[in-house]
Amino acid sequence: MAPVNAGDLEWTELDQGTMTARRKQLGEAAAGEKLGCSLYEIPAGNESWPYHYHAANEEALYVLAGTGTLRLAGETYDLEDGDYVSLPADERGGHKVINDSEEPLRYLVVSTMNEPDVTVYPDSEKFGVYVGAPPGGRTERSLSGYYPIEGDVDYWDGE
Numbered sequence: 465m466a467p468v469n470a471g472d473l474e475w476t477e478l479d480q481g482t483m484t485a486r487r488k489q490l491g492e493a494a495a496g497e498k499l500g501c502s503l504y505e506i507p508a509g510n511e512s513w514p515y516h517y518h519a520a521n522e523e524a525l526y527v528l529a530g531t532g533t534l535r536l537a538g539e540t541y542d543l544e545d546g547d548y549v550s551l552p553a554d555e556r557g558g559h560k561v562i563n564d565s566e567e568p569l570r571y572l573v574v575s576t577m578n579e580p581d582v583t584v585y586p587d588s589e590k591f592g593v594y595v596g597a598p599p600g601g602r603t604e605r606s607l608s609g610y611y612p613i614e615g616d617v618d619y620w621d622g623e
Contacts, residue, residue, distance in 0.1 A: 468494040470503055484510040491577075492602065500575045500600050504561075505568050506532070512561035514588065520581040521598060523551040523573055525561070530569035535560040543569070558586065577601060589613045 473493055475486040491500035527547045534541045537556050551557035563569040579598040584591045596606035
C-alpha cells in the first residue's frame with residue numbers, strides 16, 4: 465500500500481455534548497484491514513469519547529502534542545507529548561481522555577479491528593454491540609446498537 469500523509473486528509477468533526485474533537489482515520493485511508501489508526505485533536509477544555517472499554521479490541525494511545533488527563537481503569541494520569549498507553553481489551557483498558565489544558569491535545573489511537581465487539585460504558589451503564597464492522601469502521605453493520613446493562617432478559621423469553 466502507498467503511504468498516506470495526514471496533511472492530505474480532511475478532519476472529521478465530532479461534537480456531542482462535552483465530547484468535541486477532530487479526527488483523521490489514517491488506518492482506513494491506508495486501506496488497513498486488521499489494524500486501525502486515528503489521529504485525534506481535542507480543543508482546550510474538551511473531552512474524548514465517554515469512558516469505555518472494548519471486549520474484543522485492544523487499543524493504544526500515543527500523545528503527539530499538548531497535555532491532558534487520562535482516566536484509565538479507575539486511576540487518573542497526567543498526559544504529555546511522548547506518553548504511550550496500552551489499553552487492553554477488558555476492564556483494565558477503560559479510558560477517557562480529557563484536555564484540561566489551554567492548548568489543543570493531539571494524539572494517535574491504534575486499535576485492532578476485530579468484530580464482533582462489545583464496548584462497555586460503565587458511567588452510563590450501557591453497552592454497544594457491533595457485528596459486521598468493528599467500532600471505528602465505516603462499512604455497514606449487520607447488527608449494532610446500544611443497550612442498558614441491566615436490560616437482561618431470560619434466554620427463553622419470547623419463545
